[in-house]
Amino acid sequence: MSKQMTGAKMVVQALKDQGVEVVFGYPGGAVLPIYDELFLQNDIRHILVRHEQGAVHMAEGYARSTGKPGVALVTSGPGATNAVTGLTDALMDSIPIVVLTGQVPTFMIGTDGFQEADTVGITRPCTKMNWLVKDTAKLSETIHQAFHVATHGRPGPVLIDIPKDVQFATADYTPAEKAKISHYQPRTEGDPNQIARLVEMMETAERPILYTGGGVINSGPRASQLLRELANETGFPVTSTLMGLGAYPASGKSWIGMLGMHGLYEANLAMHGCDLMINIGARFDDRITGRVKDFSPRSKKAHIDIDPSSINKVIHVDVPILGDVAKVLEELLRQWRARGSRTDKAGLAKWWKQIDEWRAVKCLAYKPSTSTIKPQYALERLEALTKGMDRYITTEVGQHQMWAAQFLGFEEPNRWMTSGGLGTMGYGLPASIGVQIAHPEALVINVAGEASWLMNMQEMGTAMQFRAPVKQFILNNERLGMVRQWQELLHGERYSSSWSESLPDFVKLAEAFGCKGIKCDDPKDLDDAVMEMIRHDGPVIFDCLVEKHENCFPMIPSGKPHNEMLLSADAEAFRSGAVLV
Amino acid sequence: MSALNIKKGSTSHSAYDLRSANSEVEESHTLAVIVENEPGVLARVIGLFSGRGYNIDSLTVAEVDHTGHRSRITIVTRGTPAVIDQIEAQLSRMVPVHAVHDLTMDGPSVQRELALVKVRGKGEHRIEALRLAEIFRANVVDSTLESFVFEMTGTPEKIDAFADLMRPLGLVEIARTGVAALKRGF
Numbered sequence: 001m002s003k004q005m006t007g008a009k010m011v012v013q014a015l016k017d018q019g020v021e022v023v024f025g026y027p028g029g030a031v032l033p034i035y036d037e038l039f040l041q042n043d044i045r046h047i048l049v050r051h052e053q054g055a056v057h058m059a060e061g062y063a064r065s066t067g068k069p070g071v072a073l074v075t076s077g078p079g080a081t082n083a084v085t086g087l088t089d090a091l092m093d094s095i096p097i098v099v100l101t102g103q104v105p106t107f108m109i110g111t112d113g114f115q116e117a118d119t120v121g122i123t124r125p126c127t128k129m130n131w132l133v134k135d136t137a138k139l140s141e142t143i144h145q146a147f148h149v150a151t152h153g154r155p156g157p158v159l160i161d162i163p164k165d166v167q168f169a170t171a172d173y174t175p176a177e178k179a180k181i182s183h184y185q186p187r188t189e190g191d192p193n194q195i196a197r198l199v200e201m202m203e204t205a206e207r208p209i210l211y212t213g214g215g216v217i218n219s220g221p222r223a224s225q226l227l228r229e230l231a232n233e234t235g236f237p238v239t240s241t242l243m244g245l246g247a248y249p250a251s252g253k254s255w256i257g258m259l260g261m262h263g264l265y266e267a268n269l270a271m272h273g274c275d276l277m278i279n280i281g282a283r284f285d286d287r288i289t290g291r292v293k294d295f296s297p298r299s300k301k302a303h304i305d306i307d308p309s310s311i312n313k314v315i316h317v318d319v320p321i322l323g324d325v326a327k328v329l330e331e332l333l334r335q336w337r338a339r340g341s342r343t344d345k346a347g348l349a350k351w352w353k354q355i356d357e358w359r360a361v362k363c364l365a366y367k368p369s370t371s372t373i374k375p376q377y378a379l380e381r382l383e384a385l386t387k388g389m390d391r392y393i394t395t396e397v398g399q400h401q402m403w404a405a406q407f408l409g410f411e412e413p414n415r416w417m418t419s420g421g422l423g424t425m426g427y428g429l430p431a432s433i434g435v436q437i438a439h440p441e442a443l444v445i446n447v448a449g450e451a452s453w454l455m456n457m458q459e460m461g462t463a464m465q466f467r468a469p470v471k472q473f474i475l476n477n478e479r480l481g482m483v484r485q486w487q488e489l490l491h492g493e494r495y496s497s498s499w500s501e502s503l504p505d506f507v508k509l510a511e512a513f514g515c516k517g518i519k520c521d522d523p524k525d526l527d528d529a530v531m532e533m534i535r536h537d538g539p540v541i542f543d544c545l546v547e548k549h550e551n552c553f554p555m556i557p558s559g560k561p562h563n564e565m566l567l568s569a570d571a572e573a574f575r576s577g578a579v580l581v
Numbered sequence: 582m583s584a585l586n587i588k589k590g591s592t593s594h595s596a597y598d599l600r601s602a603n604s605e606v607e608e609s610h611t612l613a614v615i616v617e618n619e620p621g622v623l624a625r626v627i628g629l630f631s632g633r634g635y636n637i638d639s640l641t642v643a644e645v646d647h648t649g650h651r652s653r654i655t656i657v658t659r660g661t662p663a664v665i666d667q668i669e670a671q672l673s674r675m676v677p678v679h680a681v682h683d684l685t686m687d688g689p690s691v692q693r694e695l696a697l698v699k700v701r702g703k704g705e706h707r708i709e710a711l712r713l714a715e716i717f718r719a720n721v722v723d724s725t726l727e728s729f730v731f732e733m734t735g736t737p738e739k740i741d742a743f744a745d746l747m748r749p750l751g752l753v754e755i756a757r758t759g760v761a762a763l764k765r766g767f
Contacts, residue, residue: 129676309670
């Protein structure tokens, strides 16, 4: 027999049934009954954030580093509106999170009550699905459905808006196994005929490339494993979007680096010059394609994606394969192996020779300095000093994010959390806390810029309260670096509002929060300082004062094709700014 | 552009896609979207169109299966073939959407719209309006000594034609339901 309970108790029971261990949230009038139930139990841990945006980014960090859905709980009105940025961020990057919001009682909805907002109306375009539950009898079933929707098909954020009277009222609890199975059952198996077409193309391709994205990571560890088998057995080069880093190891022999606006020269030219592009769980984002008209003009393109609207949205493809990455790769490998694991070995050897020539340009080269810390140098040292450690990296958004993607190597999926689609400054600090809560023993570092970091710095309080020893590695150039770079290159060096005036003393700020602050401005001291940060058993704010006017290269200016890339003056092939191939 | 005039609706019977995927020519398509009848579902569908910059020429919605909780939304939209494909993909991935049918591509379909047309006039104009209404098989559903309200059903083109004829005869206002459509045969 089903059990009678209040709506508030149902919420907690349904979360337990869904295997939820931690909820990131902030209480308020419209969710007090749920907070009361959280108080009366010990199975679910509640992490009290300092701002609701932080709660959602923490849930994202938790989800991305574990593969499990993250959960946030916030109150009505401002609680819900503060969650909007995090929801949009999760929607753009396909992160499964479940956000519960309180709402004014049902009889007050529409009266402009205190802390009332049209939460489902506001969040409809920034969630995969949302629900306003007006009947306690439907509450538990809706929560189970919400978890199903968040984690099936292309993952994404869902929101359940729960009026306060629905939390107080009593009804029968519906356990997860008895909940109505949602009709939402996206197709996961790829069409074997389309896969067969791709196998034939793979056998004859002279210049193939595997272009992988966040879909490989979202598909689960099996997908990354199969991608490695595919790359290693075919010998095809692998590039990845910002979202897909770690799916194929940076130390792997087929790895040619990240592609895109600040991607590697060899990766972008390989995309431009390939004759077969196999897109695995990426979405032809505009930071990847550059000018669409000139995107990889001579290639046949295959696209593996679970979302039908991703296929042919931006780039027309020759072989569309709708399905889950792991399932499609499984079938692709099965068919290719069954036909004798054939590739054009001579063609591939020539292709790799070409790629090696592009590599020789050394597109990440920068001018070293003995007096100031170059941001690239700081990341090279961070990489060297943390290699082999149980390490997770989050970032904020801007130059430091691109340098982190270029200079840090990822060997496993779910180790790299960054705001890709939405580009949310203020993401990294709360995300790092979410990751640390999920992996208490791991080394979690947020590579930050000082401007982004300030946007959600209040969450240091959360890190202190819950003993999350996150390391905030701030590359401080006292500038909005990426904005400044664009102003230098594209707006006549008019630096409109792009410097960080009146910055806090980060060491004193750390002390004010009760954590450790480290400041470093000399390259000679950097290694020791980084080791001090890593060894410290607790949160650290690391103020790394770096060169103020460094630009992030390579760079494909907006609206330019891949072969019109800007390289730094230090890269070998630099010729008056632009390199045309 | 291809000089061939390929009739819309003929491609579903062909082994090949006869229309270029890269065509820049805008087409009008009638979509039938079967959705879960739940609060907010219409806002969700309309929000998709406004949020992604798609056109809606007409839209009708009503519950069609009370026990199954299904509503049918009929949307007439315009776009290049690539945009129409994208609209269908975007609709079909929405959680409360059960099915999307492109009635323009699925072969012949029946399309009907209902209109109420108020015409005001005296003497010859009034007689002429009534005569034209008969030709268009419009019914008089309200009458005063100086006005009529005509009710007519037909394709949007037929209603357009009737409205054009009524304009010089004293058209006051017109209410239209938007298109409801079904595929012919089964």
